Amino acid sequence: xxxxxxxxxxxxxxxxxxxxxxxxxxxxxxxxxxxxxxxxxxxxxxxxxxxxxxxxxxxxxxxxxxxxxxxxxxxxxxxxxxxxxxxxxxxxxxxxxxxxxxxxxxxxxxxxxxxxxxxxxxxxxxxxxxxxxxxxxxxxxxxxxxxxxxxxxxxxxxxxxxxxxxxxxxxxxxxxxxxxxxxxxxxxxxxxxxxxxxxxxxxxxxxxxxxxxxxxxxxxxxxxxxxxxxxxxxxxxxxxxxxxxxxxxxxxxxxxxxxxxxxxxxxxxxxxxxxxxxxxxxxxxxxxxxxxxx
Numbered sequence: 001x002x003x004x005x006x007x008x009x010x011x012x013x014x015x016x017x018x019x020x021x022x023x024x025x026x027x028x029x030x031x032x033x034x035x036x037x038x039x040x041x042x043x044x045x046x047x048x049x050x051x052x053x054x055x056x057x058x059x060x061x062x063x064x065x066x067x068x069x070x071x072x073x074x075x076x077x078x079x080x081x082x083x084x085x086x087x088x089x090x091x092x093x094x095x096x097x098x099x100x101x102x103x104x105x106x107x108x109x110x111x112x113x114x115x116x117x118x119x120x121x122x123x124x125x126x127x128x129x130x131x132x133x134x135x136x137x138x139x140x141x142x143x144x145x146x147x148x149x150x151x152x153x154x155x156x157x158x159x160x161x162x163x164x165x166x167x168x169x170x171x172x173x174x175x176x177x178x179x180x181x182x183x184x185x186x187x188x189x190x191x192x193x194x195x196x197x198x199x200x201x202x203x204x205x206x207x208x209x210x211x212x213x214x215x216x217x218x219x220x221x222x223x224x225x226x227x228x229x230x231x232x233x234x235x236x237x238x239x240x241x242x243x244x245x246x247x248x249x250x251x252x253x254x255x256x257x258x259x260x261x262x263x264x265x266x267x268x269x270x271x272x273x274x275x276x277x278x279x280x281x282x283x284x285x286x287x288x289x290x291x292x293x294x
Contacts, residue, residue, distance in 0.1 A: 011294075013040030017067055018268070018289025020117065026280055035067040036289065037115035039081060045088065055088045057095065081129065092138045098131040102148040102166035106179035108195045110204030112225045112237040117285050118254040118272040123241040124221045125210045126181055126189050130162065144171045152184075159183070186213050201228035210245055219245045233260040237270070249277040265292050 016036035023029040041061030048054045061081040070077055086095025103126045111120045121127035132153035140146045145168070152162040163182035169175065174196045181189035188211045195204040206223040221243025228236045237256040244250055256270030272285045 009042050009044040011040070011042050014038060014291060014293040015066060016115065016289065016291040018116070018287045021286045023284045024280070024282060033067050034117070034287075034289075035065040036291070037063055038066055039063045041081070048087075053090050056085070057088045057093060058085045059083060059097075080131075084133070084135075086135075090139060092136060094134075094136050096134045099129065099133050099135060099150075101126070101128045101130060101152070101162075101164040101181070101184070102135070102150050103164045103179040103181045103184070103189060103191060104128055105148070106166045106168065106177035106191055106193055107206060108175050108177055108193050108204065110193055110195055110206055110223065110225050112227055112239050113254055113256065113270065113272075116270070116289075117287065118239065118241075118252055118270065120206070120223050120241050120252075122274075123243050123246060123250050123252050124206070124208055124223065125187055125245045126179075126184070126191065126208065128164075128181075128184060140170075145169050154183075181210075183213065187211060188213060201226065206241075208243070219243060221245050230257075234258065235260075247274070247276045247278065247281050249275070250281070251275040264294055266290070 015038045017038070018034055018036060020032050020034055021029060022032065039061060041059065043059040045055040045057045048056050060083045062078040063081050064078055080098055082099050084095040084097035084099050086093050107120070113119055119127070130152045133150060135148065135150045137148045138146050147167045148165065150164040152164070154161050160183040162184045164179070164184060166177055166179035168177045174194060176194045179191045181187065189208065191206060191208040193204070193206045195202060204225045208221045209218060210221070211218045221241070223239065223241040225237070225239040230236050235258040237258065239254045240252070242251045252272060252274050254270055254272040256268065258266050258268045260266045267290055269288045274281060274283050276282055
C-alpha cells in the first residue's frame, strides 16, 4: 500500500466574538463579551493505492477562546472538536475519532444562530459531539440520497453504546433529513428536518421527539427559521424554537441581521428572547458582533 504525499491540506477556521446585553427580571441587566466557538482546523486526503479509488481522509479541529484565553468547558487553551481519520472509497466513508452525531448534522443548517446564544441546543436535545466514535456514510444514491450510521462508546461501563442514524436527501428543490438517536446520553430521539431554498430566501423546519429512558417521559420540540437576502451583502434572519426538553415551557424567538463587509468578514446583530415558566430562565439578549472566516 502506497501513500501519495502530493495531496494537499485545507486549512480553515473562524474568529467570532460579540458584545451582549443580557436582561433578566430577577438578576437585572449585565453586559458581556462572548466567544462564539472560534476555531481552526485542517482536513484533507491521501491516495492510499495508485490506480484505485481508495483514500485516507483526515480532519483535526480545535476550538479556542480569544476573549478569555481558554476554550470554555476545557482546562487548556484548546478544546477538541471534529477530529477523525477514515477510509473513503466508492462504497462510502468509514471514519473514527471525535465528531458530530448524525442526529446533530441532520438539522441541515436550519439553525441560523448556530454557535451563538440562540443556538437550538439551548432548547432541543441531540446537538451532540462525541468521542470514541465510529461512523459510516454511504455514497449518494442517484446523486441525492445518503445515509449515515454512528456508534459511540458509552463512557459508563454498564451503559449501552450510543447509536445515531440519519437518512438525507439533497435535491435542487429542497433538502430533508430523518434522524434517530438510540440511548444517546440517556435519551431516545427522532427528528425530521426540511430546508426549502427560494430565489432570495429560505425556510427551514425541525420537528423532534425525545424520550427520557430513566423516566419514560416524552417531550416534543420544534424549530422554524427564515432567512432573506437584503441587497447584495445583507441577510435578515428570523427563528423560533420551542420545547420543554431543556427549559420548562421553553421558547426562544430571535431576530437578526448580518452584513457582509467582505467575502470573509461580517458584522452581525440579533435580539433574542427566552421565555419559560421558570422565571430565572427568562431573559432578553441584545448582541452586536464580528466574525472572520478563512
